[in-house]
Amino acid sequence: MAKLRYAEALNQALREEMERDPAVWLLGEDIGVYGGVFKVTRDLMETFGEERVRDTPISEQALTAMTVTAAMTGTRPVLEIMYADFLPLTIDALANQASIYNYIWAGQVELPFVLRTQGGGGAGAGAQHSKSLDAFVAHIPGLKVVAPASPADAKGLLKAAIRDPHPVIFLEHKLLYNMRGEVPDGEHVAEIGRAAILREGRDVSVFATSRMVHEALKAAEALSAEGIEAEIVDLRTLRPLDLSAIVASVEKTNHAVVVNEGWTFCGYGAELSATIMDHAFDALDAPVERVGTLDMPIPYSEPLEMAVLPDAGRIADACRRAVA
Amino acid sequence: MRNAPSVDDQLEMFRKMVVVRHMEETLGELHKAGKTRGPIHRCDGQEAVGIGATAMLADTDYITSTHRGHAHYIGKGLDPYRVVAEILGRETGYCEGRAGHMIVADAARGMIGGNAIVGAGIPAATGMACSIRLTGRDAVAMCLFGDGAAQTGICHESMNIASLWKLPVIFLLEHNQYGLTVHSSRQSSVEDLSVRAEGYGMPGVLIDGNDAVAVYGAVAEAVARAKRGEGPTLIEAKTYRFDGFSTSDMGGYQPDGEIAEWRARDPIPRLRAALESHVGEERLSAVEAEARKEVDDAFAQALADPLPGFAAHPASRPYSEVS
Numbered sequence: 001m002a003k004l005r006y007a008e009a010l011n012q013a014l015r016e017e018m019e020r021d022p023a024v025w026l027l028g029e030d031i032g033v034y035g036g037v038f039k040v041t042r043d044l045m046e047t048f049g050e051e052r053v054r055d056t057p058i059s060e061q062a063l064t065a066m067t068v069t070a071a072m073t074g075t076r077p078v079l080e081i082m083y084a085d086f087l088p089l090t091i092d093a094l095a096n097q098a099s100i101y102n103y104i105w106a107g108q109v110e111l112p113f114v115l116r117t118q119g120g121g122g123a124g125a126g127a128q129h130s131k132s133l134d135a136f137v138a139h140i141p142g143l144k145v146v147a148p149a150s151p152a153d154a155k156g157l158l159k160a161a162i163r164d165p166h167p168v169i170f171l172e173h174k175l176l177y178n179m180r181g182e183v184p185d186g187e188h189v190a191e192i193g194r195a196a197i198l199r200e201g202r203d204v205s206v207f208a209t210s211r212m213v214h215e216a217l218k219a220a221e222a223l224s225a226e227g228i229e230a231e232i233v234d235l236r237t238l239r240p241l242d243l244s245a246i247v248a249s250v251e252k253t254n255h256a257v258v259v260n261e262g263w264t265f266c267g268y269g270a271e272l273s274a275t276i277m278d279h280a281f282d283a284l285d286a287p288v289e290r291v292g293t294l295d296m297p298i299p300y301s302e303p304l305e306m307a308v309l310p311d312a313g314r315i316a317d318a319c320r321r322a323v324a
Numbered sequence: 325m326r327n328a329p330s331v332d333d334q335l336e337m338f339r340k341m342v343v344v345r346h347m348e349e350t351l352g353e354l355h356k357a358g359k360t361r362g363p364i365h366r367c368d369g370q371e372a373v374g375i376g377a378t379a380m381l382a383d384t385d386y387i388t389s390t391h392r393g394h395a396h397y398i399g400k401g402l403d404p405y406r407v408v409a410e411i412l413g414r415e416t417g418y419c420e421g422r423a424g425h426m427i428v429a430d431a432a433r434g435m436i437g438g439n440a441i442v443g444a445g446i447p448a449a450t451g452m453a454c455s456i457r458l459t460g461r462d463a464v465a466m467c468l469f470g471d472g473a474a475q476t477g478i479c480h481e482s483m484n485i486a487s488l489w490k491l492p493v494i495f496l497l498e499h500n501q502y503g504l505t506v507h508s509s510r511q512s513s514v515e516d517l518s519v520r521a522e523g524y525g526m527p528g529v530l531i532d533g534n535d536a537v538a539v540y541g542a543v544a545e546a547v548a549r550a551k552r553g554e555g556p557t558l559i560e561a562k563t564y565r566f567d568g569f570s571t572s573d574m575g576g577y578q579p580d581g582e583i584a585e586w587r588a589r590d591p592i593p594r595l596r597a598a599l600e601s602h603v604g605e606e607r608l609s610a611v612e613a614e615a616r617k618e619v620d621d622a623f624a625q626a627l628a629d630p631l632p633g634f635a636a637h638p639a640s641r642p643y644s645e646v647s
Contacts, residue, residue, distance in 0.1 A: 066451030
C-alpha cells in the first residue's frame with residue numbers, strides 16, 4: 001500500500017498492464033514525449049517506446065475509430081481523449097461502430113479497448129473544457145462506463161477496464177488528479193459494475209459519481225450536525241449499474257438523492273432517478289431529488305462557474321428536501 | 325507477389341464478377357417482387373474494382389467495405405449463399421440476420437466489415453493496420469471507399485496518420501462518380517482525387533476501375549509496398565454504377581446518355597473478351613453458367629431458410645443493463 005495521487009495511480013495501472021500484456025498500447029495527443037497534459041502517461045514512452053505509446057495528430061474522430069478496429073484485430077489500445085468536451089468528436093466511432101459489432105456480427109468479434117478522458121468543472125477552463133458528458137456515452141448500449149472517485153479505484157478500475165473484452169469509457173476528473181490516497185501495490189483489479197458505500201446512514205441515500213462523491217461526503221458531515229444521517233454511495237460504474245446496491249440502500253433509508261456533474265435535463269441523474277422509481281418505488285417516502293449542473297453553458301468567471309456547478313451545499317439542500 | 329494476374333487468376337476474377345452481377349440482378353428482381361427488406365445498394369458495373377482489388381489478398385489480410393459492398397464480400401472469399409442469406413435476413417446468414425446487407429462481416433475471412441456510415445471504413449482499416457504493425461504480422465489492411473467518403477474529415481485524418489506512421493494500409497477509392505445523387509464535380513474541388521495523395525506524402529495512382537487486370541496490378545504493387553514497411557498507397561479506380569444509389573433511387577440526375585456510355589464499358593464483357601483467346605469460348609460459357617447456378621442455388625436455399633426468432637438472439641453482455 002502506498003499513498004499516491006490519482007494521476008499516479010492511473011500511471012501505475014497503465015505501466016503494470018503494459019508490462020503484463022504486450023498487446024496493450026496507448027495513443028493520444030501529447031501522451032508520449034510530454035507524458036500527457038495531466039501527466040497520466042508520464043515516462044511511459046521512455047519505457048515502452050514510440051510504437052506502444054503513440055503521440056498522435058489532433059484527429060479525435062479517426063483515432064477513436066482506429067482504436068475500435070485495432071481492438072478487434074488483436075491488440076488492446078488505450079486511447080486518451082484529452083477533454084470529455086471532445087467526446088462529441090468520438091461519437092460515431094462509439095455509437096455507430098464500437099457498440100454495435102459484438103451483437104450485430106453475432107459474436108464474431110470482441111472489442112477490448114479503453115477510451116480514457118477527463119471532464120468536470122471547477123478549474124476555470126471555460127465552456128468547452130469543463131463539461132461532464134457522462135450521459136452521452138452511458139446512453140449507448142454496448143459500452144461500459146466507469147468513473148473512479150479515488151486513487152485506489154482509479155488504479156483498480158483502469159486495470160479491470162484494460163482486461164475487459166468489451167469497450168470501456170473511462171471517465172476521470174480534472175480536479176481529482178492531485179488527490180492523494182492509499183493505493184494497493186501490484187495486482188489490484190476492481191470489479192466493473194460494483195458500487196461502494198462510503199458512509200453508512202439511515203435517513204437518505206445519496207448516489208453520486210466521480211468528484212461529486214466527495215461533495216456528497218462533505219454534505220453528509222453538515223447534515224449529520226443537523227441530525228440527518230446520509231448514506232453515501234459511490235456508483236463507480238455508470239453502466240452497467242449496480243442495481244442491487246441501489247435498491248438495498250433505498251430500502252434502508254426510504255429517501256434518495258442522485259448527484260451527477262452533468263446537466264440535469266436528459267442527464268445521467270434522470271436515468272438514476274427513473275431506475276430507482278422502476279425498482280424501488282414502494283420503498284420511497286418522497287420523490288427522488290436530483291442534483292446536477294444547471295442546464296446552461298458553463299461560464300468562465302469563478303462566481304459564475306461556481307453558481308452553475310453542483311456542490312456540497314446543493315446536495316445538502318436536496319437531502320433536506322427529501323427528508324422534510 | 326506478381327503484379328500481373330495469371331490466366332487462372334483472371335478466370336477466377338471473371339467467375340466472381342459474374343457471381344456478383346447475377347446476385348445484384350436477382351436482388352433487383354426480388355426487390356420488385358417485394359421479397360427483400362429495406363434498401364439494397366447494388367454495385368452493377370463496379371465489379372472489377374471490388375473483385376480485382378481483393379483477388380491477391382489472404383484471409384489474414386483485412387478489408388473494410390461500404391454500404392455497397394457485395395463485390396468486396398465475394399472478392400474476399402465469402403460464400404455467396406451466406407451473403408444472400410444475410411441480405412434476406414435469414415438465421416443462416418453470416419450475421420444471423422442481425423446485420424443486413426450493408427454491415428456484413430466474416431471475421432474468419434478478414435472481412436470486417438461492411439459499413440453504412442460513409443467514410444467510417446477508412447479509419448477502420450487504418451486502425452487494423454496499427455494492430456498488424458504492433459503484432460508483427462505479414463499482412464495488410466485495405467479500405468474500399470467511394471468518392472463521397474473521400475470528402476469526409478476522417479478520410480483526411482486517416483490518410484495523414486497512415487502515411488505519418490507508414491502503416492500497411494491500402495486506400496482503394498472506388499470512384500463511381502456520384503455520392504448518392506450528387507455528381508463528384510459538385511462535391512470535390514479536384515477531378516482526380518488521387519492527386520491528394522501527394523499532400524500526404526504517399527503514392528497516388530489513377531486507374532481504370534473497369535479493367536480488373538489494371539486494378540489487380542495497382543493493388544498488388546501497393547500490397548507489396550505496404551508489406552515492405554513503406555506505408556500506404558491511394559489508388560483511385562474510376563468506375564460507374566449502372567443502377568441507382570439504392571433500390572429507392574428514382575433516377576433523373578444523370579445526364580442523357582451517361583449510363584449507356586458506361587454500359588458500353590461494362591467490365592465483365594471486357595474481361596471476357598480478354599480471356600477468350602486464352603481459354604476459349606466454351607470454357608468461359610461453362611464458368612458463367614456455373615457461377616449463375618451457384619447464385620440461383622444460393623437464393624433458392626436462402627429463401628427456404630428460417631428467419632431468426634428473437635428469443636434465440638438476446639442481447640448478452642456487454643449489452644445487459646445491470647450487473
